[in-house]
Amino acid sequence: xxxxxxxxxxxxxxxxxxxxxxxxxxxxxxxxxxxxxxxxxxxxxxxxxxxxxxxxxxxxxxxxxxxxxxxxxxxxxxxxxxxxxxxxxxxxxxxxxxxxxxxxxxxxxxxxxxxxxxxxxxxxxxxxxxxxxxxxxxxxxxxxxxxxxxxxxxxxxxxxxxxxxxxxxxxxxxxxxxxxxxxxxxxxxxxxxxxxxxxxxxxxxxxxxxxxxxxxxxxxxxxxxxxxxxxxxxxxxxxxxxxxxxxxxxxxxxxxxxxxxxxxxxxxxxxxxxxxxxxxxxxxxxxxxxxxxxxxxxxxxxxxxxxxxxxxxxxxxxxxxxxxxxxxxxxxxxxxxxxxxxxxxxxxxxxxxxxxxxxxxxxxxxxxxxxxxxxxxxxxxxxxxxxxxxxxxxxxxxxxxxxxxxxxx
Numbered sequence: 001x002x003x004x005x006x007x008x009x010x011x012x013x014x015x016x017x018x019x020x021x022x023x024x025x026x027x028x029x030x031x032x033x034x035x036x037x038x039x040x041x042x043x044x045x046x047x048x049x050x051x052x053x054x055x056x057x058x059x060x061x062x063x064x065x066x067x068x069x070x071x072x073x074x075x076x077x078x079x080x081x082x083x084x085x086x087x088x089x090x091x092x093x094x095x096x097x098x099x100x101x102x103x104x105x106x107x108x109x110x111x112x113x114x115x116x117x118x119x120x121x122x123x124x125x126x127x128x129x130x131x132x133x134x135x136x137x138x139x140x141x142x143x144x145x146x147x148x149x150x151x152x153x154x155x156x157x158x159x160x161x162x163x164x165x166x167x168x169x170x171x172x173x174x175x176x177x178x179x180x181x182x183x184x185x186x187x188x189x190x191x192x193x194x195x196x197x198x199x200x201x202x203x204x205x206x207x208x209x210x211x212x213x214x215x216x217x218x219x220x221x222x223x224x225x226x227x228x229x230x231x232x233x234x235x236x237x238x239x240x241x242x243x244x245x246x247x248x249x250x251x252x253x254x255x256x257x258x259x260x261x262x263x264x265x266x267x268x269x270x271x272x273x274x275x276x277x278x279x280x281x282x283x284x285x286x287x288x289x290x291x292x293x294x295x296x297x298x299x300x301x302x303x304x305x306x307x308x309x310x311x312x313x314x315x316x317x318x319x320x321x322x323x324x325x326x327x328x329x330x331x332x333x334x335x336x337x338x339x340x341x342x343x344x345x346x347x348x349x350x351x352x353x354x355x356x357x358x359x360x361x362x363x364x365x366x367x368x369x370x371x372x373x374x375x376x377x378x379x380x381x382x383x384x385x386x387x388x389x390x391x392x393x394x395x396x397x398x399x400x401x402x403x404x405x406x407x408x409x
Contacts, residue, residue, distance in 0.1 A: 039385070042379055042382055043379045046380070046382075046383075049375060050379075053376075058127075058130055061370060061372040061373065063368060063373070064367070065367070068360060069130075071367055072356065072374070072377060073376070073377065074128055074355060075354075075355030077120075077377055077380060078128075078207075080347065080348050082117070082118070082121060082207060083231070084238055084239060085118055085239065086240075087110050087113070088111050088114025088196075088200075088239070089196060089201070090276075091103055091107055093193075093197050095107050096189070096190060096194075097194070102272060103272070105262040106247060108171055109397050111167050111168050112391060112392075113246060113388065114164055114239075115165060115167075116388055117384065122157045124380055138154035138158075139154075149209045150210065152202070153203050153206045153207060156202055159199055160199040160203065163193075163196035163199065164192075166192040167189055169185040170186045171396060171401075174395070174405050177402075179405075204235040205228035205232040208227035208229070208231030209227070211223070211354060212225065212227060212228070214359070217359055217360050219305055219353075219358035220300060221292075222350075222353050222354050222358045226287065227354070229287065230287065230291075233280060234347060236276075236280040237276075237284070237347075238347040240277050241340040242340075244336065244337060244340040245337065245340045247266075247269075247270070248337055250392070251263075254392055254398055257392070257398040258398050259400050271336070274327060275324075277343065281343070285317050285318055288313060288317070316345055316346025317346055319342065320343045324336065324343075
């Protein structure tokens with residue numbers, strides 16, 4: 001017998017479709033959960049602060065200045081968030097290009113997570129623009145400057161979100177019971193994946209390229225002409241570590257939707273991702289070591305920023321890399337998850353070191369984010385999680401697709 005979510009497939013009346021959609025907006029699950037109790041007040045407060053920001057200007061709730069125009073919202077929401085969303089292009093490349101079908105069961109949830117991350121974090125750019133209505137400039141031209149790296153990144157973001165939406169669209173068609181649309185959209189999957197992977201490799205490095213023009217503003221330990229390469233390589237293990245972390249939580253919270261076959265495959269998937277993370281982190285650490293030696297920055301190690309740099313490289317790159325390697329060899333899932341968390345903390349630390357902590361580090365008055373900036377950031381993250389949860393509970397993301405659907409693209 002079909003799941004209730006798919007019964008609309010046999011009913012083509014517009015009225016019934018609207019009833020189905022309205023019914024899907026009814027709450028499913030408990031309302032008074034610890035997560036809801038914590039997240040709802042923060043989202044409401046964040047909404048109020050965002051309203052103040054648009055009414056009174058960006059200076060009303062942030063500590064940004066003309067000297068420091070980019071702060072927490074760019075450094076964390078965009079630069080760090082996009083790195084964590086990198087799991088989508090890595091997993092789709094592995095499954096659709098390398099034919100590693102072992103990871104096929106996590107494609108949909110990974111693409112969903114990546115799509116929502118791009119929508120919310122790219123949307124957060126509106127908060128950081130002094131004149132938000134100028135966000136349309138990269139699309140319409142308007143003397144924006146087509147040779148700008150920012151122009152390139154903006155178009156990559158826009159096109160990649162479209163590519164991810166196409167990749168995820170068969171799930172929406174299955175949810176609505178649209179058989180013909182599902183067949184057409186599935187046929188577009190491979191093209192969307194190839195296009196999306198190309199865009200991802202470019203804009204992951206493009207975010208690093210934004211800081212190439214800030215040589216005199218970024219601390220020498222974090223600045224090099226290879227920032228784009230480092231951003232790209234780190235996005236691989238950042239994205240896969242997020243897949244391990246998010247997948248472990250999702251597997252526990254939505255266990256009832258996961259088939260027995262996919263449940264058995266979960267352990268092998270995490271084990272394989274740990275192996276890939278080990279290799280990517282080794283490449284990243286080796287490249288960072290070469291850049292450091294070539295830059296001859298030995299004298300900077302015996303400084304406060306030097307100690308901070310060594311903490312990042314040894315504590316949050318080398319150590320989790322070795323932990324990944326050991327846990328992979330011993331098949332220890334708990335240590336793999338710990339390594340994933342440490343790796344994610346290391347990526348956050350690196351991105352903030354480049355964009356906030358090590359940026360204009362020599363100024364007499366340093367930029368420190370206001371509490372309101374942190375609240376807005378948390379509100380954006382919680383809202384993304386709410387929508388992610390809403391989609392998971394209603395669409396065939398974790399559970400098997402309906403019987404009429406052909407899961408192969």
